[in-house]
Amino acid sequence: MKLRQNPRLGETLYEETLENGLTVKLYPKSGYHKTYAILTTDYGAIDTTFVPAGQTDYVTVPDGIAHFLEHKLFEKADYDAFEKFGQFGASSNAFTSFTRTSYLFSTTSHLKENLDILLDFVQEPYFTTATVDKEKGIIGQEIQMYNDEPDWRLFYTVIGNLYPQHPVRTDIAGTIESIAQITPEELYQAHQTFYQPSNMNLFIVGQIDDPEEVLSWVSANQDAKDFVAPSDINRSLPEEEADGSDIIPYRSLEMPVTRSKSMVGIKGLTDFGTGQEALEMKIKMNLLLELLFGDSSTQVQKLYEQGILDDSFGYEYAIQRSFNFITLGGDTDDAQGLSDALINILEHYQESPDFSEANLALVKRAAIGEYLQAFNSLEAIANQYSDAFFDEVSPFDVLGLIEQVTLADLAQVAAEFFKIEIMTVCHILPEVAQ
Amino acid sequence: MNQKVMDGVYLNILQTQQFKTIRFSVQLVAPATKETLTKRSLLASVLSASSQAYRDQVAIANQLQAMYGAGFNMNAYRQGQLAIFSISMRIVSPQYLRDTIDLQQQAIAFIGELLLKPDVIDQAFNAVTFDREKENLQRYIDSVADDKQTYAALKLRELYFTDQTQQTPNYGDADVLKTITATDLYTYYQQMIANDRIQMTVVGNVDEEKLALDLAQLSLAPRGEMLPGIFYQQAASNAVRELTEEQAVQQGKLNMAYQLPAYFYQKDYYAALVMNALFGGTPLSLLFTNVREKASLAYYASSNIDAFRGAVMVQTGIESHQKERVLAIIEAQRQSIIAGDFTQAMFEQTKLALINQFKSSLDSPGYLGQQQFNQIFVPETELDAGRFTTAILAVSKQAVQEQAAKMQLQAIYFLKGVDTNEA
Numbered sequence: 019m020k021l022r023q024n025p026r027l028g029e030t031l032y033e034e035t036l037e038n039g040l041t042v043k044l045y046p047k048s049g050y051h052k053t054y055a056i057l058t059t060d061y062g063a064i065d066t067t068f069v070p071a072g073q074t075d076y077v078t079v080p081d082g083i084a085h086f087l088e089h090k091l092f093e094k095a096d097y098d099a100f101e102k103f104g105q106f107g108a109s110s111n112a113f114t115s116f117t118r119t120s121y122l123f124s125t126t127s128h129l130k131e132n133l134d135i136l137l138d139f140v141q142e143p144y145f146t147t148a149t150v151d152k153e154k155g156i157i158g159q160e161i162q163m164y165n166d167e168p169d170w171r172l173f174y175t176v177i178g179n180l181y182p183q184h185p186v187r188t189d190i191a192g193t194i195e196s197i198a199q200i201t202p203e204e205l206y207q208a209h210q211t212f213y214q215p216s217n218m219n220l221f222i223v224g225q226i227d228d229p230e231e232v233l234s235w236v237s238a239n240q241d242a243k244d245f246v247a248p249s250d251i252n253r254s255l256p257e258e259e260a261d262g263s264d265i266i267p268y269r270s271l272e273m274p275v276t277r278s279k280s281m282v283g284i285k286g287l288t289d290f291g292t293g294q295e296a297l298e299m300k301i302k303m304n305l306l307l308e309l310l311f312g313d314s315s316t317q318v319q320k321l322y323e324q325g326i327l328d329d330s331f332g333y334e335y336a337i338q339r340s341f342n343f344i345t346l347g348g349d350t351d352d353a354q355g356l357s358d359a360l361i362n363i364l365e366h367y368q369e370s371p372d373f374s375e376a377n378l379a380l381v382k383r384a385a386i387g388e389y390l391q392a393f394n395s396l397e398a399i400a401n402q403y404s405d406a407f408f409d410e411v412s413p414f415d416v417l418g419l420i421e422q423v424t425l426a427d428l429a430q431v432a433a434e435f436f437k438i439e440i441m442t443v444c445h446i447l448p449e450v451a452q
Numbered sequence: 453m454n455q456k457v458m459d460g461v462y463l464n465i466l467q468t469q470q471f472k473t474i475r476f477s478v479q480l481v482a483p484a485t486k487e488t489l490t491k492r493s494l495l496a497s498v499l500s501a502s503s504q505a506y507r508d509q510v511a512i513a514n515q516l517q518a519m520y521g522a523g524f525n526m527n528a529y530r531q532g533q534l535a536i537f538s539i540s541m542r543i544v545s546p547q548y549l550r551d552t553i554d555l556q557q558q559a560i561a562f563i564g565e566l567l568l569k570p571d572v573i574d575q576a577f578n579a580v581t582f583d584r585e586k587e588n589l590q591r592y593i594d595s596v597a598d599d600k601q602t603y604a605a606l607k608l609r610e611l612y613f614t615d616q617t618q619q620t621p622n623y624g625d626a627d628v629l630k631t632i633t634a635t636d637l638y639t640y641y642q643q644m645i646a647n648d649r650i651q652m653t654v655v656g657n658v659d660e661e662k663l664a665l666d667l668a669q670l671s672l673a674p675r676g677e678m679l680p681g682i683f684y685q686q687a688a689s690n691a692v693r694e695l696t697e698e699q700a701v702q703q704g705k706l707n708m709a710y711q712l713p714a715y716f717y718q719k720d721y722y723a724a725l726v727m728n729a730l731f732g733g734t735p736l737s738l739l740f741t742n743v744r745e746k747a748s749l750a751y752y753a754s755s756n757i758d759a760f761r762g763a764v765m766v767q768t769g770i771e772s773h774q775k776e777r778v779l780a781i782i783e784a785q786r787q788s789i790i791a792g793d794f795t796q797a798m799f800e801q802t803k804l805a806l807i808n809q810f811k812s813s814l815d816s817p818g819y820l821g822q823q824q825f826n827q828i829f830v831p832e833t834e835l836d837a838g839r840f841t842t843a844i845l846a847v848s849k850q851a852v853q854e855q856a857a858k859m860q861l862q863a864i865y866f867l868k869g870v871d872t873n874e875a
Binding site for chain 1: 518748
């Protein structure tokens with residue numbers, strides 16, 4: 019096993035790639051009672067057009083299929099995986115993002131048995147027309163519930179404006195209409211293509227008495243199964259304008275809310291991949307946004323004092339395979355006033371009193387502290403470091419990456435992103451009584 | 453061990469190397485009323501907005517950044533009959549920093565600045581800050597109605613509790629809030645600081661002698677020790693209180709409240725924990741499997757114990773025309789527990805899930821701090837994994853059946869949505 023040691027934290031990350039291509043990472047945490055394991059495939063909601071394993075032509079499948087597959091994998095001919103974990107008192111869960119699907123459990127006993135359950139239920143699909151049809155009702159309810167959530171609608175309207183074609187614009191769960199079309203055959207096809215061991219990684223963190231022994235359990239499980247030889251995965255995405263000229267600049271919705279909501283979105287036009295370049299971009303962007311819009315921003319404080327924004331204000335930079343975008347906004351009485359003010363700060367970042375060497379030093383110091391504090395949480399360790407960014411980069415390198423960022427780096431990022439032609443605005447307004 | 457620092461002021465230290473952080477909390481405790489809950493809720497906002505030394509949010513944020521991204525939180529809540537005003541800080545354990553900064557001293561000094569040296573002019577809070585925070589809290593209260601799941605939970609509690617204090621949400625009451633002035637609030641603040649019982653809790657790797665010196669900076673004064681019991685009890689009613697409201701939402705919310713007098717680590721508590729876990733407290737429970745999964749009747753269906761107030765609450769998200777079916781199927785689940793109609797395997801795995809949950813929570817500094825606090829008011833509070841495991845394993849099937857039989861339905865709140873497919 020490859021070892022990455024961190025003397026400062028007194029902790030070690032063990033890594034191994036098995037013969038079948040599965041990457042395994044182990045992170046023992048001394049003093050912890052719990053062990054958390056997460057098995058992730060590099061496959062998510064946006065992967066709807068691809069060449070199925072063993073075929074040569076592209077197919078396009080219904081929106082929401084990755085999430086549907088995630089739900090359905092738990093149910094087998096003779097057991098339910100959720101219940102099987104439950105027999106040992108373990109709890110399990112799963113989630114689907116735009117580009118990844120993860121299955122996890124946490125336990126305080128029977129680690130070996132739980133690892134077998136995890137690997138087996140994810141790697142041994144079972145779908146029938148009857149079980150697939152029943153799931154449509156459950157997921158339909160989920161989609162409906164999110165449709166009632168104003169913040170959810172705000173977010174999807176913004177990314178819908180930024181991406182007129184890219185499937186990131188669609189709800190991860192799909193739509194009631196799209197999931198109605200899903201068949202067992204399509205689920206098998208997606209599973210064969212994207213759940214190859216070489217497209218997956220297993221991250222185990224927490225109480226691990228003997229890393230070698232835990233790895234041998236995983237190897238034994240994998241050696242007992244037959245896998246077809248790994249094949250390349252070809253995905254396809256619709257073309258969008260390289261200069262962002264197809265972005266929809268504005269949309270507003272009326273919903274039953276007491277206060278308006280306002281959000282600005284910015285589309286990144288460069289593809290940074292998923293490796294170190296993307297990770298560095300993410301670190302820089304988060305520092306830049308924290309400088310301009312974080313808790314220590316004097317400009318945000320001013321808007322707070324003027325009553326234009328409140329504690330609900332927040333920002334996020336999403337960077338994943340094939341897309342990256344910024345969203346910022348929150349609740350307000352003056353939806354137009356808030357989006358105007360945010361765009362003004364973005365466009366004039368150089369004149370911002372917050373954009374200074376002194377503030378960057380503080381923001382970096384906070385980022386270092388938060389990075390260290392996150393090693394308290396097994397979930398934070400596993401969820402962050404099983405990400406594609408860390409296929410090559412070590413989690414322990416992040417500190418150095420934060421330390422090396424300069425104000426000139428941030429100016430370069432700002433110059434690339436803070437341009438009106440790649441921005442969009444969405445307002446959610448209270449319904450006017452008829 | 454809880455050490456008495458002086459009359460009414462206590463310090464509890466949990467020494468551990470498990471975490472990368474040190475967590476400090478200072479909790480001020482007084483009897484809860486509708487007024488005190490509201491005032492304390494507003495105080496948490498006003499005191500954390502500015503102080504004499506830190507004039508605004510930017511000054512506060514800069515100090516937290518300088519303390520390596522220290523976490524700081526001030527909030528007010530209710531635990532049974534007690535109102536708790538809590539300040540907590542989380543810092544990186546200094547051993548992991550390449551810096552000689554005295555973070556512990558700075559963190560405690562920071563708590564002192566915000567809690568004890570507020571931004572006050574002429575016996576009133578700074579008017580600008582006060583007005584803004586009052587308005588923000590007002591807006592927050594109004595916006596709770598937008599989150600239907602929370603809204604339904606609050607309406608159910610209003611319907612179930614007969615006591616005004618218990619009907620009031622943690623964050624207080626909108627009508628009381630309207631009447632509070634900057635002078636009133638400062639007067640109340642002075643009473644709180646002078647009279648409230650103070651409990652300080654530290655979780656992490658600390659030098660206890662230095663900690664005592666750092667805490668002495670706070671210059672707290674002795675105070676009274678008297679508080680009401682933490683548990684709330686009310687007489688059971690024979691009639692079920694029902695309320696239905698209609699709103700233009702896609703998903704209906706059906707919530708129910710049962711009385712069950714099994715209090716936090718008191719008589720029958722372990723049996724009630726197992727019963728609730730079987731009924732709706734875990735994702736393998738009867739409500740989850742039979743209402744949500746098998747019957748596809750709900751997006752979510754769960755129950756939880758309110759062990760400081762002797763109640764079990766059920767919450768579901770459903771299609772509105774299914775209300776009667778859902779009510780019937782929920783009652784059927786309770787009846788099957790009473791009849792002992794659940795497998796030995798399910799019984800055992802439910803116990804394992806509770807044990808797993810308990811042991812897992814020992815990995816959270818926040819949970820450890822909170823349980824240390826609870827133990828002061830409820831000495832039976834269990835912090836030991838071995839003893840908790842033994843107690844859960846000892847719960848008999850019959851004891852669980854009895855707990856289900858003791859549940860008395862008291863209130864049903866229904867938020868009726870607009871159905872696309874009316875039955």
